[in-house]
Amino acid sequence: MKINSIELNVIEMPLKDPFLTHLGAVNIREGIIIRVTNSDGVSGFGEGVAFSTPWYTEETVKTSLHMLTDFLIPLLQKNPIDHPEQASKLFRSLRRNNMAKAALETALWDLYAKTHSQPLSKTLGGTRSAVAAGVVVATDSTTNALRQINQYLMEGYQRIKIKINPKLDYSFLSEIRRCHPDLPIIADANSAYTLMDLERIKALDDFNLLMIEQPLANDDILEHSLLQKELKTPICLDESICSYEDARKAIEFGSCKVINIKVGRVGGLYEAKRIHDYCFEQGVPVWCGGMIEFGISRAHNIALASLPGFSIPGDISSSNRFWEEDIITPEVTVQNGSVAVPTGPGIGFEMNEKRLREVLQWEETFVF
Ligand code: OSB
Numbered sequence: 278m279k280i281n282s283i284e285l286n287v288i289e290m291p292l293k294d295p296f297l298t299h300l301g302a303v304n305i306r307e308g309i310i311i312r313v314t315n316s317d318g319v320s321g322f323g324e325g326v327a328f329s330t331p332w333y334t335e336e337t338v339k340t341s342l343h344m345l346t347d348f349l350i351p352l353l354q355k356n357p358i359d360h361p362e363q364a365s366k367l368f369r370s371l372r373r374n375n376m377a378k379a380a381l382e383t384a385l386w387d388l389y390a391k392t393h394s395q396p397l398s399k400t401l402g403g404t405r406s407a408v409a410a411g412v413v414v415a416t417d418s419t420t421n422a423l424r425q426i427n428q429y430l431m432e433g434y435q436r437i438k439i440k441i442n443p444k445l446d447y448s449f450l451s452e453i454r455r456c457h458p459d460l461p462i463i464a465d466a467n468s469a470y471t472l473m474d475l476e477r478i479k480a481l482d483d484f485n486l487l488m489i490e491q492p493l494a495n496d497d498i499l500e501h502s503l504l505q506k507e508l509k510t511p512i513c514l515d516e517s518i519c520s521y522e523d524a525r526k527a528i529e530f531g532s533c534k535v536i537n538i539k540v541g542r543v544g545g546l547y548e549a550k551r552i553h554d555y556c557f558e559q560g561v562p563v564w565c566g567g568m569i570e571f572g573i574s575r576a577h578n579i580a581l582a583s584l585p586g587f588s589i590p591g592d593i594s595s596s597n598r599f600w601e602e603d604i605i606t607p608e609v610t611v612q613n614g615s616v617a618v619p620t621g622p623g624i625g626f627e628m629n630e631k632r633l634r635e636v637l638q639w640e641e642t643f644v645f
């Protein structure tokens with residue numbers, strides 16, 4: 278892979294509606310769009326999904342830029358690679374900073390697939406022609422939740438994920454369940470509980486939830502294994518799984534029955550695929566998590582979710598779930614409850630250069 282230049286673009290867009298969890302509100306999304314261009318002028322795109330503040334993981338947009346500028350790009354300049362897997366292994370010499378790593382590694386995957394005239398989904402080993410769409414509801418009002426669920430069901434989404442916490446759980450979910458007796462529902466707690474809340478969490482077994490996501494601490498494996506023994510509802514881990522090793526430990530300890538794989542959280546597509554392959558062997562279903570992301574990361578998610586082990590609808594939603602106008606063309610759309618896996622080379626979406634310029638805050642180019 279003969280790299281000529283790497284361009285970093287910081288963009289910013291308002292969300293259509295505030296995204297509320299017990300950890301706070303997201304109203305504006307900053308992100309990093311990376312363009313890696315080779316000596317033939319072919320470009321691959323990646324997206325950094327860290328937030329402006331470290332509320333979900335420890336990384337931020339600024340720490341990602343620091344890692345990319347001062348470590349990851351120089352590492353790639355000194356060590357030419359032939360395949361993105363080598364980049365992933367090269368980046369292991371730097372601890373953590375998974376979202377910064379994934380931003381660059383995913384761009385290399387797109388470039389690699391394009392130079393081999395192959396859809397990225399095929400390069401990764403994907404087998405599906407469409408991926409099931411799910412969507413998240415992140416509000417603190419029952420009225421809003423029910424209104425949004427009705428809207429999303431009209432748009433065809435196959436499952437709903439809803440944010441919960443100890444102030445917004447039993448009566449909230451019972452009202453939603455009353456209105457939608459058969460709807461596949463995931464409740465995502467983003468670590469709002471501790472084992473002191475055992476009885477509160479056990480009560481949620483009443484609602485026949487598809488799963489409960491990350492009820493306990495963001496870095497826990499042990500206590501989730503104790504909780505899972507007490508619960509009928511399957512536990513899904515999100516924040517706790519930052520690597521293949523985390524996934525292996527969680528499954529061996531019985532800390533979860535499902536894993537939410539996010540490319541950014543685990544440091545890139547190579548690690549995401551390793552986790553998928555391990556879970557597939559173990560018979561543990563996985564689904565693709567979302568990060569309130571722009572179109573580039575959405576496109577990488579679609580390619581990843583085409584792998585055979587992604588058997589549960591992910592946080593795979595249309596561009597218009599969050600954005601007035603996305604930065605890719607065409608935008609991601611849900612049709613008959615699914616998103617079609619593109620058949621063109623690489624991620625299979627083009628950069629909408631006009632929209633990128635409209636939302637651009639800062640840019641820098643590194644010439645190799
Ligand atoms: O916990 O899954 C989460 C968004 C940002 C950070 C963490 C999470 C989420 C979501 C959103 O739930 C999913 C999406 O983008 O569709």
Ligand code: MG
Nearest residue numbers: 465490491515
């Ligand atoms: Mg989550």
